[in-house]
């Protein structure tokens with residue numbers, strides 16, 4: 001049984017993440033999306049909101065599960081008995097830090113490997129930060145994020161308008 005984790009902040013989940021989730025879910029038996037509790041960062045969306053949006057978005061994919069985690073990704077993988085960590089690579093700029101993290105993880109536990117999916121071209125520019133920025137200024141986010149996320153943006157930024 002091939003189990004993998006896909007860790008990240010998902011603040012919020014975008015079509016770029018979803019693309020990786022769909023593709024990764026086809027090559028493993030179970031994919032656990034790990035939503036990071038990062039006490040050093042103040043996220044726009046609460047943990048409950050982030051979980052809700054990912055669950056809604058991945059509802060149709062039977063072998064995907066969503067849960068929170070705190071601390072090291074490698075420990076989250078071990079706790080879930082997963083030997084694979086999924087990450088997405090957008091551009092060269094992602095490469096250096098991702099390689100460093102993957103090598104650190106592999107040196108901590110050589111049984112656990114990281115698999116990288118290269119982004120589909122149409123999402124190469126897309127990050128949660130970009131989506132938040134576009135939504136904040138009231139522009140159309142329908143090509144960037146799933147409808148449930150667009151709704152949450154609307155509530156967060158433009159409720160009274």
Ligand code: ADP
Pocket residue numbers: 007008009010011014015016017020086087088089090094118119120123124125126127128
């Ligand atoms: P983190 O804070 O850990 O980078 P993110 O939620 O920003 O968490 O990203 C989680 C993972 O998804 C990372 O591996 C990131 O590179 C990948 N990712 C984010 N956006 C995209 C995208 N547009 N295409 C492919 N991968 C992406």
